[in-house]
Every structure is written in C-alpha cells, then in structure tokens.
Amino acid sequence: MEFKAEDIAKFLNGEVVGNPQVTVNNVSKIEEGKAGTLAFLANPKYESYIYESEASVILVNSDFFPKREVKATLIKVADAYQAFASLLTMYEQARANLRTGIEQPSFVHESAVIGEKIYVGAFAYISRNVRLGNRVKIYPQVFVGENVVIGDDTILYPGVKIYNDCKIGSRCIVHAGAVIGADGFGFAPQDDGSYRKIPQIGNVILEDDVEVGANTTIDCSTMGSTIIRKGVKLDNLIQIAHNCEVGENTVIAAQAGIAGSSKVGKNCRLGGQVGIAGHLTIRDNVQIGAQAGIMKDVQNGEILLGSPAVDLKQSMRISAILKNLPQLRHDLMELQRDMKKISAQKADE
C-alpha cells in the first residue's frame, strides 16, 4: 500500500512542509529511515537525526522549526508520536481486515452460533455450542472447546487452544500457542505414594480488553472460575494456575508464574520470572521486581524485590551489603583478633 504525503496530512489534520506528492509504503525509526518510509520526531533530543534521515516523510510537532535543511517532506501535527501511533494502528487494522470469511477446510460444529464478519482460518476447530461475537478472528489451527463464548472483535492467533466452557470477552487478543483452560494441577496423595487426579471442572474467564502472550498458560478452576479481569496484559510464557484471579489493568511480564488460588489486585505490575506462591492475596497497585519470589500476602502499593521478596529500599540496602559481604566478614575477623588481643592484655594486667 502506497500513501501520498498530502493524503496522510489530510487524515491527520496536519500541515505539509515540502513536496506533498511524495509517497511512502512503510515506516521507520528516524535514525534508520530509508527512502519510501515515514518516520516521526517527537523528542527534541533526537532532532539531529532529522537532518540526516533518508525517510521520505517525517511527522513533527507543530512547534518544530528545522534549523537546517531537511530532505524529507514534513507533516506538522499537534502530537507527532500520537499521530504516528494512530497511523500504525490504522495500518494494522487495515491489514488484519484482509482476513475474513471461513476458510476451508475448517471444522465448525453445526450447533455453533457465529456473528457477522468473522474470520475462521483453515484447520481451525470450533466445537459444539460455541458462540462467537461479531468480527471475531480465529486464525488457522486454533481449537475452541465446547460451550466457549467469545465476545466481539476478539482475535485468537494461530494455534491458540481454548478448553471447554471458557469465556473470552470482547476486544481480547490471544497470541499463538497460548492455552486457556487446561486442567489445574490438583492431585490427592494416596497411601501407596501415588496421586489421584482431582477433577478440574471449572473454567477460565477473560474479561474484556485482555491480551495474552504467546505460549502463556491459564489453567481452569477446580470449580468456579479462574478470572482475568478487564484490561489485564499478560506477556509470553506466563503460568496462571487454577482458581487464581488477576485484577483490572494489571500487567505481568514474561515467564512469571502465579500458583493456585492466589489473587492479584488491580493496577499491579509484575516483572519477568516473578513467582507467587499459592493461596496469597496481593492487593492493588503493587509492583514486584523481576525474579522476585512472593511467599506472603502483599499490601496495597508495596514495591517488592528479591527472593524471598522484601521492600524495595530494604532490598537495595541488603543487595549493597551482600556485594561487600567479604569485606564485612574481613572486618569482623579483624575485630575478633583485636578483641583477643585486648582480652589477653587484660589477663596479663
């Protein structure tokens, strides 16, 4: 797709400075800009790049005036970064909208109820009693289990697996390979050392606007629901165990894991590879640093680090001392020698 500078300017309600007929067919970072691409300059810190960039069109803030000659056509807008982002979003949507209709061969059970303008890719499998909202996109090789309900405008990327009875909200995005609703890890120990499986007949609920990363796993509840609240963003390779709940607008980085029955509050941020033990309550606005291990409840607004995790400031103090632990030990041994000397002198007196 090719776009003229003047058309982009019209769409963004911006002003063209330079040749309005120049066309672009891709985007670039300003420092890597090549002919035929569109870039942006928002942060004055990077101004020097604009004089060297080969990008054909550059979005700038309306208060920007070049100090030297610029090769590119400029488009002046109220907020160059926002304008750029909205162009990208539009571009992505235009592209995604190329995927429509039901490709063959795919498997859509006759009892499934499907909305308007949906996409079902080849080799996707829609089980009995599934309900798909409008404009849902089911990419190839996705599996949707029995009785699953999926809201409007949700996207399931290739190979996503949704087990029976799960509920997925509207405008959710689930990336390739994610598994929603597999059995929780529950086993009753038997006298002979073996384990009997505890049936896991609950489900997973993703509320609206949830994003789930590639190969992330969210297990179903033993009974009832594992719940991921509105606006939660999960990165790749995360584990959410059975009976957990993650609160609104909480963001979790890659490879973190939450053990069974723990609840995480709203607006929290969990770093990569964080581990949260089972049956805990993490309240709202909590921040947990990468690789931390949480073994007890966390109060509102706490900032934690380390394994086992402690308060951020304390953790930094401890880390600083840890680095100097050999010196500390050396000092201690010196004191012991001094003390010995003094005690010997005393004995002599």
Add this chain to the structure above:
Amino acid sequence: MEFKAEDIAKFLNGEVVGNPQVTVNNVSKIEEGKAGTLAFLANPKYESYIYESEASVILVNSDFFPKREVKATLIKVADAYQAFASLLTMYEQARANLRTGIEQPSFVHESAVIGEKIYVGAFAYISRNVRLGNRVKIYPQVFVGENVVIGDDTILYPGVKIYNDCKIGSRCIVHAGAVIGADGFGFAPQDDGSYRKIPQIGNVILEDDVEVGANTTIDCSTMGSTIIRKGVKLDNLIQIAHNCEVGENTVIAAQAGIAGSSKVGKNCRLGGQVGIAGHLTIRDNVQIGAQAGIMKDVQNGEILLGSPAVDLKQSMRISAILKNLPQLRHDLMELQRDMKKISAQKADE
C-alpha cells in the same frame, strides 16, 4: 444433563433427606451454591454455609445432623468429599466419551495400527507405523510422529506434538501444546566459534499414569531414552532436558527446569520455577522449594530451599539474618567504633 437427587443417592449408595425429586445440572462450592447445583459439606468448619447455601442438593457425611433448617435436599454418604469427587470424575468421563470416531479431515497413515473406540479429532496427524491402544483420545491438531506407541486410555489434548519413536504409556494425559521428544540441546563447539549439532536420535518414554501440563517440553535423549516414570505429574511450562529421568510418583510444579542427564528420584516434590543443573542425582523423597537452584547431588529425604539451595532450616535461618543484614552491618560498625575508642585509650594509658 439433569440428575434427580434420588438417582444420585442410588448411585452413591446414600440416603436422601428432603425432596428426592429435586434436579441438578451442575456443581458448586457450598458457599457459592445456586439453585440447580450440587454441593458438598465434608469439613465441619464450614457447617454454617449449609444453612445459607442455595444449592439444591448437598452431599454430607452420614454422621452429620443439621442444627437448623436446611433448604437443600441432603444426601448422606460415608465420605462426602470422596462421593463428590467420584461424581465429578464420572461426569468428566461421560463428557469426554462424547468424543469418539475419526473426524475428517484428519491424517492417519495407512501403516498406523489403531485400537478400539478411539477418537481422532480433525486436523490430527498420525504418522507411519504409529500404534494407538484402545480408547485413546487424540484431540484436533495433535501431531504423532513415526513409530510412536501410545497405550490404552491415554488422552492427548489439542495441539500436542509427539516426535518420532516416543513411547507413551496407558492412562496418560498430555495437555495442549506440550512437546514430547524434540531434539536435546547438544552442540559441539568448533574452532571458529560456531557449533555443530550433535544428532539427537533417542526418544522419550512416558510410563503409565503420567500427566504432562500445557506447553511443557520433554526433550528426547541423545541416544537411549529420556524417561518419565509411572505416576509422575508435571505441571505447565516445565522443561525436561535430554537424557533425564524422573522417578515414580514425583510431582513437579510449573516452570521448573531440569538440565541434561540429571536424574530425579521417586516421590519427590519440586516447587515452581525450580532449576536443577545438569548431570546431577536427586534421590528419593526429596522436597525442593519454589525458585530453588540445585547445583549438586541431593540425598534421600532432603528438604532444600534457596539458590544455590541449602537445607530448609539453614535456609530459613539465613533468610531471617538477611532481612536484618543492615542492622547487622550497623552493629558491626558500632563495634569498630568502640574498638577504635578502646585502642585509643590504651595508647593514651
């Protein structure tokens, strides 16, 4: 599916107290019970819930006598929890048994030998010389490589991938996205800094009654077999490297990883995100806390924590001191000041 209280009682060999004609079509926790559901009360601690529950039928132990009025129909049984669990298991099986036959399109190589009453979902791929036992369930989009043997009653959930030559026992459950038998991570360093791949031509053996979680990976052996013994339960996103062996009835929580050629004994329990280095021997009945890092052999019955891991008691003592490390350092500095003072006095005397 709807069930009458009197039919459930007959099945469980229990006694109805209340209206035997009441029907249920789902289960619930007693504290969240709604009309039309079946709940149970096993632990006397939760007795108060029975007087408020809206559940239509509640299983209770035969020695339970309500102190106040109960709306629900009660069914008295020897062990309310076990009875509830067996109902769930039955319900799950009834539901799973709806999946039978070979759906189209699927790919079953003409040389494959398949048992009775199996299910092969659409878009599943069964390679050359595969042997499937009776009542095996292969969900959609599963891949089964050449010469793979799968025992009776085993379930492979959607998207499971089994590489060539692996052997899967009877009554195993492998969850969506798990990969069994991918190449072990073996490379020989070359003089120019590059690596030459060491062929990985072994396989993976899962013995009977093994459960493998979603997106877990178990690599094939370089030669011979990576072995997961009878009754092992693996959670989601676990990594088992080439040439490993995991002993009978060992249970491993999510995101743990075992490096190449390490052996874990029987009846062990490994916490989430545990890491075990390569070429180690972990003996039987070992317990390892979440996020621990194991860098040397572990003896029978040890309980370990921390990274690098130490004995549980020692680890707790160390953790307690670590939290107070700033105080410890402060005390040390105070001692140094005192010592300086004393030494100065001595010099003065």
Add this chain to the structure above:
Amino acid sequence: MEFKAEDIAKFLNGEVVGNPQVTVNNVSKIEEGKAGTLAFLANPKYESYIYESEASVILVNSDFFPKREVKATLIKVADAYQAFASLLTMYEQARANLRTGIEQPSFVHESAVIGEKIYVGAFAYISRNVRLGNRVKIYPQVFVGENVVIGDDTILYPGVKIYNDCKIGSRCIVHAGAVIGADGFGFAPQDDGSYRKIPQIGNVILEDDVEVGANTTIDCSTMGSTIIRKGVKLDNLIQIAHNCEVGENTVIAAQAGIAGSSKVGKNCRLGGQVGIAGHLTIRDNVQIGAQAGIMKDVQNGEILLGSPAVDLKQSMRISAILKNLPQLRHDLMELQRDMKKISAQKADE
C-alpha cells in the same frame, strides 16, 4: 534399515577387525549396547565397557588395541566419536528425507513461491506472498504468515507459528510449538489506569544456522527487527522480547528470558532460567550462570552469577559466606557481649 559392518567401514574409510558380515539396525551407548546395535569407544576411560558390551559393531580410534577378547566387530577409524556423529547425521538426514511433497489437505496461498524438493505437511498453512527456499521442510500444523521468507534447507517442526513479515535464514531448525514474531509487549499507560496497545509492526529475523527450541517465543520488534544472528542456538521455553538482538554463535539454555531492547553479543553462553532486564548491552564472550539476574550492562568476557548477578569469583565468595551467615552473626553477638563487658570494666575502673 540394516547395515553391514564392511559397508559402514567403507563409508567411514575404516578398517574392520572381526566379522565384516555382521549387521546393525540401530545405535547404542557402549555400556548399554545390545546385539544388532552400533556403539563407539572414544575416551580410554570407558575402555572396560568394550569387553562387556553386547553391541555388534563398535567404532574405535585407530590407535586402540584391545587388551582382552572383544565380542563385537571393531571398525578402526581416525576419530571414533566424529565417525559416530557423522553416521548419526547421515541416518537422521536419510530419515528426514522420507518427508517430501505437499501433503493434502494443506493450505498454500496461490501467491506463495516455493522452491524445489520441499515438504509441506498436512494442515500446514502458507499465507500470501510467502517465499520458501529449496529443500525446506514444513511439518504438519505449521503456520507461516504473510510475506515470510524462508531460506534453503530450513526445517519447521510441527506446530511452529511464524507471524507476518519474518525472515528465516538457511539451514535453520525451529522446533515444535515455537512462536516467532508475536507482538512485542508494549502498552502506553492511560490516565484511567488502563493501557493502550502500542502497535508492533516490526518483524523477527533469524539469520542462517539458527536453532530454536520447542515452545520458545521471539517477539517482533515495535518497528524494525528483533535479530537472532548467524549460528545462535536457543533451547526450549526461552523468551526473547521485542527489539532484542542476539549475537553470532551465542548459546542460550532453557527458560532464559531477555527483556525488551537488550542486546547480547557474540559467543556468549547463558545458563537456564537466566533473566536479562530491558535496554541492556551484554558484550561478547560473556558467560552467565543459571538463574542469574542481569540488571546492568556487561563487559566483554565477564563471567557472572547470582541475582542480582556479580562476578563469578565474588559470587562464590559471597555464597560461601552466606552459608555461614548464622555463624557470622553468632560471632558478632559474642563480640558485642565481650565489648559490653570491657566497657563495664572501664566504667568500674
């Protein structure tokens, strides 16, 4: 497939000692060798096994002379290990070459350009404008997005998912369930606590000779490319975030994670479960121990351990002291008591 000792010897340019007519149909470790298998002895440390092994044919170095009777037919070659490895590689290739042609049903968009002697398995999906090199093997249930380019001799194992616009080099191996090019984890916080998705329109580039483990995820760049350089080997369940770069011939063990925009140099080795924070630069020849947490830039050739990571020697010193922390604290308290006593005596004087 059966092979005669004399034919193997001819292929390896080796010399037969014993019966040249003996046949083998599989390989084994020398200590586990069974009749009908081929084993090797390279390390003199294991010489004793050769006198007990049941293997039918054993490769040995040309300077090896048995001290006792050996049942097996020996084949003497310049380097027994290398000879064995090259036999395995040949065997693997012969076997892989059984997979050719385009199986049905599969989905290959009419605009896709495909090379010679390729394999496309059933239920694989090749999108619009894809270009596949010669001898590429696409296993069943693989998804290849729009405009993806794949070089010669590359293998994508079952269920691999490649998002739009990614570039995969020649001779790459991507294992089952790996996801290449899913959206980077980028969200702009909004005033109401929710997050707006930042479009991720870049791609992933795998250069030549890269191997990617099962269920590993490599996210696309926000703009531009996430780059995995020539010869990199990635184990299973690894997370590489958006805008990262991994340098030539770097090797990363299972479950490690690299956060957004970090760069790792050439010839590095990262242990299992390592975490690298975002926006860091790790230079060349760096080694990082398992479970380490990297929170700042790393210089050429550093060897790091721990979380937060420190230099190897310092880390080992710290670990040693940590184990004895209870003793250290005890010594400190003893000193405090002694000091108190002395101060009391001073006051008395």
